[in-house]
Amino acid sequence: MYHPACWIVFTATTALLFIPGIPTRAGERATAPPKLDRHTSRQGQQALLRCTVDDRVTRVAWLNRSTILYAGNDKWSIDNRVVILSNTKTQYSIKIHNVDVYDEGPYTCSVQTDNHPKTSRVHLIVQVPPQIVNISSDITVNEGSSVTLMCLAFGRPEPTVTWRHLSGKGQGFVSEDEYLEITGITREQSGEYECSAVNDVAVPDVRKVKVTVNYPPYISNAKNTGASVGQKGILQCEASAVPVAEFQWFKEDTRLANGLEGVRIESKGRLSTLTFFNVSEKDYGNYTCVATNKLGNTNASIILYVHVHKIGAARSHGEDVSEDEIDIAPSGHAQPGGGGQQARRSRAHGCLGERGRAGKCAAIWLCGAEAVGREEAPGELQASLEPGLRRGPAPGEHALRLHGAGFSWVLCWQDYRQLQGG
Template sequence: MRAEERILGGLEAGFKQFPWAAIVTVTGNNIDKMCAGTLISLRFVATAGHCTSYCKDQAHPECKRPVPADELTFKVQLGEYDYVNRRPNQETRTYHAVNLFLHPDYRSNIRLVETGFLESDPKYDIAILKLDRAVKPSSYITPICLPEVGQLLFPDLATVIGWGRIGRYVGDPHSSVLQAVTVPVLSAEECAEMDGSSYPSPDQICAGLSNSDQSSCPGDSGGGLMTRDMEERWFLIGIVSTGLSLDSQISYNREEPKLHEIKDQSRRKQDSPRIDRQGSIRPDGQRVERDSQLPEIMTQDGNIRVERGDTARLTCEVAGLGNYVLMWKEKQRVISAGNLMVRKDPRFQLSVKDGVFVLYIRNVQREDAGDYICEVDVLGRPLRGKQILEVLVPPVVQTRENKVDLYKGDNYTLSCSGQGYPNPRIIWSKQGGYMRRPGYEGLSLPLTNVNRQDSGNYICQASNGVSTPAQAVITVRVKYPPEVEMEQNWLKSESGTEIDIDCIVYSDPSPQVTWFRNSGKIFETDRLLMTEKPGRWTIKIIDIRESDFGNYSCRATNLLGKASAVSVISGRPSPPRFTSHSVNFQSSVYNLTWTCESVSKVTEYKLRYRQSKDSNSEGGVWSELVLPVSEPTLQYHYTLRELKPGSVYDVVGFSRNKYGWSMHSKTFTFFNKGVDFSTQELIKKKLRETEEEEERARQKEEILITSLSSDSVTWLIDLRIGVMSIILFIQ
């Protein structure tokens, strides 16, 4: 699989496509964060600096109390692809960091924006984790290449990977499957011209476009920005850092030459914080145990999906709450504190029992979607649990128009939009009739060079798995000049031969139809009847005579044009119409049957047959038979011999009477299957049934003979050869 079309607006990465991808989990001091990382050697993983640096004062522009490294645990997962549904035999390995090397110039700039929120804009946002043991390379786990020292790679496009959100908004879900997308790499000037952006600092790369649906998202921090060289080798050129807002570009800290600097520093620096094998950083080899009396949130973070209008149930279970207070929050708004409802919305209700806090939201609406936090503040250090509420909205479909009038040859695009959550899938269909692209998916359905077959009711159906699909109908009318087809049917009756000539007219608007014989207009007589049905005009000639022979034409006219077709009555017979079964179960012979209509006696038939063409052969040579006819019958037959089993044959026929030869028939095709196992079994079964029936008949006759013996008459009945022989013996 390719990654270039898959994070936000991207696709799932190919399995084992990026074996250097890492999941970095940071825990401790009420911190539980997941970032991405990149394996850059057999012992080092690169990630974002802000994934390893935290402040006890939360988000303040100036951090007075940074979280010490010895209070954090760094776990690195390699070989991961889908951390929810792992594949069979998938190789994943877990490592712990023993050293953390943050870029010497790293700083986390926290600033207040117009919306009143604090945003982070870190500088030199790169860190390296040293693993507790060397990595053993495999097809699942291997390092990425690094540029040479001083080498700057600035491609037009680069690929970014991660497990972050796959949407733009807070309520959008995270991906459990590694995502990848290709984004354009912008110059500083191009970046500054984009909405919501400014000149990147020298340590940053600007990639992506404003208001784009293809980018990295929250949760992708620390992931690699990569490019390939002419030899298709992947190189790491940046680390996912931050985007200033949801509608701005993402900043990627340049990889070169910082990683080389940090790696050199890691070899020299001896006083860096050390980490034990369990991953808890310690400066002096001692571990600090958690106070067993403190509260602990027992409920796992998760996603809750509720259909709009239903009731959502959000649960938070706390052990050892004691005198501490649990709060429910949403978008920084307090919903409840302890047993008290703070938010004055009658749809919100709280149930508390035995440390289980259940928040009910009745009549859930789309705007209720988002992250709901249950929080316990413990001496200024909050413990948090998170439930992500997704509100499922049934699909609604809208069309630009309900009726469209077109002319033959026009080009037009039908449009349809669907709304709902998740985003609905749009599928087009048509009520009966022909559709060029059945099952076509998309917001629009192109109709090019339309003709009469494109007329009809087109259905735009939106479905997202919530409730029932929504539909809208667009009626398309294609106006076109008449199109005429002719059919001729013969019928034998006591009064002679009758002929029906049908004129089938396709036309919009409706046509005017006129009949002609040779060059003159014809009208009804006692032997020529005219009838009309929707789309079909018919003349019936009763007791056909030689004087009726000629060219019969049907002329149709409407506002857009006219058309005509001719049916010839010449006295010549119709072509043979084959009536045999299309599958033959005999090994080498086939009984071919046919019928023919003719105003006079048919004198002979001509048959041509050959082995049919297929993908492996050009077909056989035509064999021709001439069959004289002595007496007319309702049905004719001929046995074809020396056929090959398992072959397909084509047959074409001609008829002849005193007026001449007919046109050739339609090609008739039959399959000479031969006697297969199932047919043999049927024959054997039929023979067994016949023998059993004969045996029962013989037993009945023996009883009859016995009953007649007193009258000195004996009947002997021999049924073995299917002939009843009755011999009378007189004693």
């Protein structure tokens, strides 16, 4: 009869023979290794290892590699996470609480039956949810620079790391790698980049990095504006830039100061406004908006012009006459509201008598024309008045003569400022 201590030592020695790579099985002459079962547990959960026995079994033990965990009901392991679950005539099982990656490996159940040792083996697999352990910090760079973002993740199985650019157009796929390299970064590539680590054990681990791209200002919106004398007039200048641009306003070479001469300058974010509370004749003319940040500056010219109303129209030799609004600048040139590839403008010579009668000068005519959608440049538009004409359905309809071809539309106007003249 075996001494218990001797049997335990013998059991541990026997278990060494069944470590993978040694095809020997104690108590049997066959060279095939014992069947290896697999048990999978997630990190932090519990692992239950079962061993089926019968009434012929006299002694039992659980081993982890060469370390004895339990021999019968006697605990040999100093790890308080390992406990015996059952020791009956049919089952000998242990439980490992809060399993971790170092618990992974082979476990052996060794039994003594009729003086012949037998073993069964199970391989514990510990799965670990994905976890991002190191990721780049938020970064600010100048446009044109090269950027490298890093995202290192751990998990079992090894997780797949994916980078995505979270732009305003939605989630754009970037790369499937721990490192994301961007050469010559542009302002459109700024924003948040999302790193995702996935291994199907648990929900993905997701982290974000913000990339700020500095670039010099460019003025995206600066339109000429019309205003009547005595009314309120507003010029607007919109500039995109990172960092946000600072604005300055000039008239000719003179910088405008806020609150002086009845004007107010307000700048907020990417928009700056120049407000005239009571427009006078001296306010009309050309203004310059200057936008500046640490990477550079840019400027745009904006005209404040006299706003008048349409009172007539004439058709050219081209397409239908446009109904877009046209205003009159202080120089006397027409300002079309619609766009076009080529434009020719001319001021009529002479004056027109009221109701088509020759004599007292009532107003002057102004005409504007554009060649919309035409590649070739049109001829110069010339407008003239014949004050000797006495009749017409409306003032100036027959008295105005237009010369020129290739225009898509022509609109003609009267300048109300002349109606007070003699």
